[in-house]
Amino acid sequence: MIELSLADRPAIVTGASRGIGRQIAETFAEAGGDVAICSRSYEDVAPVAERLTAEHDGRVVPVECDVTDPDAVRDLVDVAIEEFGDLRVLVNNAGGAAESAELLHQCDEETFEWMLELNLKGPYLLAREALPAMTTAGGGSMVHVGSVNGLFGIGLSGYSEAKSGLLALSRNIASHYGQYGVRSNVLSAGTIETESREKEMENTDERADETSARDRWLDQYPLGRFGRPDEVADTALFLASERSGFITGENIVVDGGLTSGLPMSFQNEIYHADEPPTRPDR
DSSP states (O other): OOOOOOTTOOEEESSOSSHHHHHHHHHHHHTTOOEEEEESOHHHHHHHHHHHHHHSSSOEEEEEOOTTOHHHHHHHHHHHHHHHSSOOEEEEOOOOOOGGGSSGGGOOHHHHHHHHIIIIIHHHHHHHHHHHHHHHHTOEEEEEEEEGGGTSOOSOTTHHHHHHHHHHHHHHHHHHHGGGTEEEEEEEEOOBOOHHHHHHHTOBOGGGTTOBHHHHHHTTOTTSSOBOHHHHHHHHHHHHSGGGTTOOSOEEEESTTGGGSSOHHHHHHHHOTTSOOOOOOO
């Protein structure tokens, strides 16, 4: 088994107090990496850092940071460099969507701008501050946590547009700074089983004969399940490590097949896809 290591590859992981970001931080610490983790609230992120430092080889440092604030972002990068000596990995994970803005005509300007700031401006600010440190260190890897919402039209205006813009941001970084050893990739995730997602999926819809939102979403996934945070984190670890040293400017989709085709109920009805394959008589 090939082990992925982040020893001597100090990292920053944003939005790490819960969900995917917390799991990425834990996976990085387990891989021997020193990690600066941030959240808008120090009280939320400090217990995570304390636990991970106690349980794993890597040292985890908590930092309060609003990723849309240029000064706070600069301070975050400074802390990482002061604590670890340099910076080799940046994971732009912090993000979010407004539930009230699923369709374009429902999305007011303030909400739209907030989602662009959080999901696109934040990663831009982090990348801008991290680039000098990475080039000085001789290279590094940026992993921008995107979404399948940025790949095709499935709602959440503002959020989807920002995640689509993240692809262009990453490709420009890869194209312009590869000569300095800096790699940049997007990790586009499908539906992942986090605490917040579980609450969302508990809802039912009277128009769908009380079929749960969860069941309707599962119908879109060929693997018949949602993803786990550790599956996203393992992919992020690969992209952050030197094992992916020749991969840059790419979009790695971790979505259980969501973007590969039509809903399973439709395929089963039209193509009889629910009939398992058998060997033909010879």
